[in-house]
Amino acid sequence: MFLALREIRHQPSKFALAVAVVALVAYLTFFLDGLANGLASSYRTGIEQRDAAAVVITEDSNEQINASFLSRDQVEAGTGALAAQGVDELALVAGTARPVSGAASGETRSDLYVFGLDLGGFARPQVVEGRDVVDAADEVVVDDSLKRDGWGLGTVFQLVGSEHRWTVVGFTHDDTYTTAPMVFADRQAVLANTPNTLVPAVNALLVHHAASDEQTVPERTRQSLDDAGLQALSTQEFINTLSGYSAQVATFSLMVAALIVIAALVLAIFLYVLNLQKKPVFGIMKARGVPTNYLVRSGVVQAAVLSATGVLAGFALTAATSLVLPEQIPFRVMPGQYAAILAAFVLCSVIGGLISVRFVSRIDPAEAIA
């Protein structure tokens, strides 16, 4: 600690460069991670907020909810099998909405997902503005991201392929599904007014979180679902089936990991060059009897201090940027992930620092004299 910090204090400008490089790469990493999380959560949040432990779809659907159509028998079999846990039927309509009244009316069209479900059930939306649906036949609540398209309370819209007029009476927050806003309507009303290009059907059963902390569906129940041609996916499994989700998460993770490794590598090379220049000084200290592992430890501490400083600076830049970021850009800070990134940065730098000072053990202390 002593040597490491004293050296930095002696020539801060020399180390500022290394800190700046780490800070910029960390900034890029945090920013990328925030965007990745923002994007990933805009796939997920609408599902996650449904308080469901699992999603049941047909086996024939190949794990694609838009290809899952439950027959009346299947709905009955599934509802029966899952009665103990609580279950809701979901009619999902991917549609394009065209407002016919209010400020948004005209040419603007919005792509959205209509979730037809039991508006009084466990999966019901949490209204943050306006009110709950009272008239189930033609009232809906919608995600507040539609406000960016000019929607407001009282907006009336039609879905392309249907004449039915829906009226917005409330807004929910963070209810998006595969990045598109969600509309919550009564299931019967949705089935009665499905656009003519689609088949009115129940596409899935949502399984309520059991009172016990059992997350998924018991084996016995799975068997009866299987007999009915149905399969249960845990909510997380279901999210992973959303098209593009897994690939996107994997791509971003890989990029973040690559950036961390690159930053550590740059820091390690920088420290290696610096340490190499200090070889005679290491020789002198070894001659005086300063233990090799004390010197190595100082080198490692130095790497850790420099990278931690850089990462914190990068974090500050990210925080500042997120304040001025436009709302349309999904950006989400996950403190746990940021902590993990910080730890990964420091760990990689420590390894790099260790490699860069390892040569100290091979310096012959006698050389300082002879």
Added chain:
Amino acid sequence: MSAGADRARRAAQDGAPVLELSGVSKQYRQGDETIDALHATDLTVRAGELVGVLGPSGSGKSTLLTVMGGLRTPSAGRVLLAGREITGLPEKERARRRHREMGFVLQDAGLVPYLRVTDQLALHDKVERTAADEARRAGLLEALGIADHRDKYPEELSGGERQRVAIATALYHDPQVVLADEPTAALDSGRAKVVARLLAEQTHERGRAAVMVTHDERLLPVCDRVLRMSDGALSPC
């Protein structure tokens, strides 16, 4: 020669042996060649004694010093520091004894460039995890005339001041023996004498042993005993 030095010399004769070399020799292997850098040597350095080693370049002075200091293992013979053998110890162990029981003054000072004067001394405490001895540090810097420079980096000091810092660093932890390899090589002769005299004073005052390698004959008057090295053979002169 001053009366003070005379007294010191007498004291040195019956001081306890601090550094003992018996039958110590060193050969370097270079390809097929073997260089006899140091022939079998016996030497005892006592507490309160400053021993000067004089000799031409390549005669084996540094070799002697590195072997005494436990920096190199002798090819034969034994080196005892404070009665305990250091030959044959693993480097880790020798490093520990160097750090605790020896002080080094190297050519061109051998200071750590990024430590201020006080920190040069503090490094010892940091490594040993001991509390800094402020009084001793202040006393040493005062005695060596560098108290005003305590917050300077080596690059901000003159060659003579650097050497005095090096002496302070070598003495700070009150080592059994101080080993100096051409501590005045980078200095003009006036300054060289001052630095050598400081080394002698500190040795006498604190009753410690010191060995100073030099090829500057003018420094010899400050030594209590002078040995001559030629072609790897050490002899009194």
